[in-house]
Amino acid sequence: MKCRSRQYLALGALSALTLALAACGGGSSNPSTETAAPSAAADPSAAKPKVDFGPNVLIFDPGMDPAAIQTQVDIVYSQQHANQFGPNRYALMFKPGTYPVDVNVGFYTHVIGLGSSPDDVQVNDLHVEADWLNASQDATQNFWRSAENLSVQHPANVSPYPVRWAVSQAAPMRRVHIKGDAFLSSPWCGWSSGGFMADTLIDGQINSCSQQQWFSRNDEWTSWVGGVWNMVFVGVQNAPAAGTWPTSPYTVVAQTPVMREKPFLTIDGNGNYSVFVPALNANTTGTTWHGHAAAGTSLPISQFYIAKENVDTAKTINAALAKGLNLIFTPGVYHLTDTIRVTRADTVVLGLGVATLEADTGLDAMDVADVDGVKISGLLFEAGTTSSPALLKVGSSVTGVSHAADPICLYDIYARIGGQIAGKAHTAVEINANNVIGDDFWLWRADHGDIGLTTTGWTVNPAANGLVVNGDNVTMYGLAVEHFEQFQTLWNGNGGSVYFYQSEEPYDVPNQAAWMNGTENGYPSYKVADTVTTHKAFGVGIYGFNFVTTDRTVSLANAIEAPQQPGVSFTNLVTVALDGNSLISNVINNTGGSNIGQNGAVASYP
Incomplete structure (x- = not known):
């Protein structure tokens, strides 16, 4: 996003809302x-x-x-x-x-x-x-x-x-x-x-x-x-x-x-809650529900552990997951002193109200095992003041395991380093598993925060990379990654696909010497590793905005770098200097022109 202000308004506490609701x-x-309170004539044992x-x-x-x-x-x-x-x-x-x-x-x-x-x-x-x-x-x-x-x-x-x-x-x-x-x-x-x-x-x-x-x-x-x-x-x-x-x-x-569309809560006519898990589909157009019933499976609420702010910890949550339960995070901020570990295939983790997992002790906030069909949705991963290796890690290492028949799916996944606190992390999200589907990511090293607090700055909220993909055949729909100090996205796996990419390079580079990728000026936002032979991306927008406050000569050599391979292709690329300055010298691999007073653009590459 283009930051135009740093306004913040402190509002009432939850206790005030609770009293008002009463x-x-x-x-x-x-x-x-x-609760289902039975009538006098009803059998109390039948109560839900x-x-x-x-x-x-x-x-x-x-x-x-x-x-x-x-x-x-x-x-x-x-x-x-x-x-x-x-x-x-x-x-x-x-x-x-x-x-x-x-x-x-x-x-x-x-x-x-x-x-x-x-x-x-x-x-x-x-x-x-x-x-x-x-x-x-x-x-x-x-x-x-x-x-x-x-x-x-x-x-x-x-x-x-x-x-x-x-x-x-x-x-x-x-x-x-x-x-x-x-x-x-x-x-x-x-x-x-x-x-x-x-x-x-x-x-x-x-x-x-x-x-x-x-x-x-x-x-x-x-x-x-x-x-x-x-x-x-x-x-x-x-x-x-x-x-x-x-x-x-x-x-x-x-x-x-x-x-596979995001799982969602439902209630039936008898007051029974369940979570509907939509079916996996291929080569689709239009909605899953208009004019026909959506295909999928309902999981009763009894198969879910319902976590609550200020009640549950990583220990209680991991205990529930170890029992084979799925998980619902109710709205709140969860301060974690250990990593939440999702290890069972087909586990559903559903976040409500932008439930926030804060890694307080320098560990990963959540690790997902290299197993079939896990679904994670609706979570904001927050970096604590002690640097974490990653906030969300999917698969502990690269394996040859295929999840094509039952992909791991990640929906509405957000990461925040800085802004609310002076958070630190090396990487926001690391994906090592194969056949992962991502649907709506915003990974953000904060460029602004609460007025009156120092929560952002080159050394205040450091974070190297936003997204690192090491697994094969990973698909991303709607990927936004902003302001990290090295690669916004580093893609090491084969068979990757990205449909829409939005990125801003860091605003706060102190000088060119602090932002060098070897002998090259700056780090490309979107880096596909030299070892990759197959990769495709559609609709890639990368933006710059006054990288520094004191040295306006800082520049970026390439917004995108990728190997020149027959199986690597990019369609519709654009760079924009949001403040009108010359910031990005080339769109991709030393081609596409700079954005001096205009947008750099490439319709297809190669």
């Missing part, structure tokens, strides 16, 4: 604790067991007073509106039904419909506004929030504007049905800098407006307008015509080669 009516002060998602999950029923629901939603939003680096995390869950409420989504807020189809839950409005940073039109810091599995009616009297989803990184929309048009910025086309949408239906037109880059996968809409630098569409119905790059910023891939 006074709202329409539910208890702990609305996420659900209690499901406790903790105090940071608010569960709404269509029988509740809409005004009480609106009050609760508004209280959460008032806390999270500008709370960019605060500790509070929330999930708002809606049981199947219709809700005449307006859901404004702030930081660390996860909006969830609990039906089997998005159309089982309908709200009046669902939106993210560009109304807190700078001149009320800047969405370049609208991070860490999400919505999934519901529909939006958006009647005419709700707003004079279409649904607004004015976001940048780490703000996915999944399995949503918008019954009308949608904007991906403020209605005035203010600044916005990247986003992710998947398995979503827009009945009308979608307007990207000012979005500098965007990734859409397996979506459906009537039409699309807008685009700035790098807009990528994979398996999308009615994607815009590709045109001539870079005059047309569109990259269109007709089918999604391989994908």
Whole structure:
């Protein structure tokens, strides 16, 4: 993202919200604790067991007073509106039904419909506004929030504007049905800098407006307008015509080669919770659910351990995983003194409310074994003040094990080094296993933080690499990596595929001598190792912004470096000097020209 301000507003504590909720009516002060209280005539042994998602999950029923629901939603939003680096995390869950409420989504807020189809839950409005940073039109810091599995009616009297989803990184929309048009910025086309949408239906037109880059996968809409630098569409119905790059910023891939959609929570008519795990699909176009039932498997909630902030530790979580349970992280910040170890094949780990795992003692936050079918979703991995080798590691070493029939899948994976604290790590995410699918990554060495705290700087929050891929046949959809001090992405495995790449080089290089890759100026953002023989990437955007404050002569030789092999190809590449300075000398392998006063661009390589 392009940082335009470092504003931060400290808001109320969780205790204040809890007290307010208790006074709202329409539910208890702990609305996420659900129990089936039998009637006098019922057999008590038939009562469903209690499901406790903790105090940071608010569960709404269509029988509740809409005004009480609106009050609760508004209280959460008032806390999270500008709370960019605060500790509070929330999930708002809606049981199947219709809700005449307006859901404004702030930081660390996860909006969830609990039906089997998005159309089982309908709200009046669902939106993210560009109304807190700078001149009320800047969405370049609208991070860490999400919505999934519901529909939006958006009647005419709700707003004079279409649904607004004015976001940048780490703000996915999944399995949503918008019954009308949608904007991906403020209605005035203010600044916005990247986003992710998947398995979503827009009945009308979608307007990207000012979005500098965007990734859409397996979506459906009537039409699309807008685009700035790098807009990528994979398996999308009615994607815009590709045109001539870079005059047309569109990259269109007709089918999604391989994908299993993100698992999600549901509840049935008897009040039983489960997690639906969608089936693995190949060569698809459009959504998994529109016009037909989604294929997959339901896992009862009894097969999940529900972890809670300030209750669970790495020890309790690992004990549950060792018993063969799956895992749900309820919203919160989990301070870890050991590594969470996922070792069983097909384990599902589901994060709610941007659940945050902080590596406090210099260990990995999570290690995933080299086994089939693990699914990890919805987690923010936070570096602690003692440097970790990696925040998330998938496979401890490179092996010949294939997971092609049952891939390891990683959804909505975020890493943060600095910003909230002066975090340190060598690498954000390291993938050693084969046949891993990544779907929506934002790996961020912070370029800004909370006002008044020193949480960023070349030696304050050091981190060498964002993503390191050592495994073979790894596929990434929607990959964003920013500001690391060496390679943003280092790809050592064969058979890799990347569909959309967004990256910014570090802003804070002190001088050229501090940023040398051997004898070459700077580290390429995207480095494919010389030993690689097969690799492909589609829609690659790499940006620079005043790398230093004192030495404006610092430059980068190549944004991308890759071996010249018949099996290595790149389609639609662009570099941009965000502040107008000469920063990047070449797009790829000493070709493509510099971005002196213009974009560097290459339509295909070789």
